[in-house]
Amino acid sequence: MALNQKRAQWYLQRFSSSLIESSGKFKVRLNDGAHFYPEFAYLCPLCLKSMFVYLPKEALLSWTNDFTLDHLPPESVGGRDTVLVCKDCNSKAGSNYDYSIKEFLKHDAVIKRKKNSKVNIKASFKGIPGSYNSGLSLTEKNELTFNVNTEKHPYIKGWLEEIKSNTNWELKATVTIPEIKLVYKALLKSAYLFCFSVWGYSFIYSSTGSKIRGVLNNSENHILENLGVFLSNSFELSANRLILIQNNSSYDGFVVNMTLLEKESNHKVMATILIPGNDSDSWENLSQFNPYLKDKVSLTFSGIEMIIDYKHPINQNSYQKDWEDIKKGNIKKR
Ligand SMILES: [Zn+2]
DSSP states (O other), rough: OOOOOOHHHHHHHHHHHHHHHHHOOOOBTTTTSOBBBBGEEEEEEETTTOOOEEEEETTTTESSOEEEEESSGGGGGGGOOEEEEEEHHHHHHIIIIIIIHHHHHHHHHHHTTTTEEEEEEEEEEESOSSSSSEEEEEESSOOEEEEEHHHHHHGGGHHHHHSSSSSOOOEEEOOOOOHHHHHHHHHHHHHHHHHHHHTTTTHHHHHHHHHHHHTTTSSSSSSSSTTTTTEEEESSSSEEEEEEESSSSTOOOOEOOOEEEEEEEEEEEEEEEEEEEESSSTGGGGGGGHHHHHTTOOOOOOOEEOOOOOOSSSEEEEEEEEHHHTTOOOOOOO
């Protein structure tokens, strides 16, 4: 998608003042050299390299890379919120880890015996050479069915006919379970982009923001093995929201809640992703959650839902200012 001007301008209006306030050294020099119009720049929140600028004098939109809407969580699991990221970052995350959330949900739906759930398997049959890509699904009647494409695999067509009258047959199904670490990573990225959509570049340039970016590009380790991502089937809190944690008295921070949906089986999972506050020890303090991980307890958090204002430019509600207000006890529903 080449950038469309209307969309680009909405993003510029909302985010560019926070870019200037937060990045310090980021400046846009126009062709005439005399003026800066820093309010007309947008930087990809994932790589901080690709950008687009609007040059008001020339009424010209100019970019270093194409930008595309990234859904958080991914569209394949029902995500509706979007934010602009550069095409390279979008496709890299898509093929490296974003796809894994849907895979995870499909498997989870079968494990939880949801109707119309389905996973891909490799099937091999006793006495028949080779293995075949096929599907295993749970029907409306709660029956386990096995589907193999006989047009693709005509060789086993006859055999399948044969076993209708023969009960002595054996099928071995191999299921590839998605790597949970990739699921955590994809959800951490979604939560990071969610925080960007709330706090703009003040979050991106904070130490929390850069730590998370480091985890995403493998240059930094997360304090927690699950990258601060908790999955549950509890839906006490509304989805796709930023919550100030209040029930864990020993820990101060935020969580981003996201509902994940597997569309075919209508299977839902709540993902809760921890986002530390802005204090110098907030990141290290995440280690307080380690005991929960050892005991494999699924955690739910309650707190104050932060109302997010999407209509106006981000300049007042920076991540640092919100954090200061919260510590002073000025917690406000925005
Ligand atoms: Zn990028």
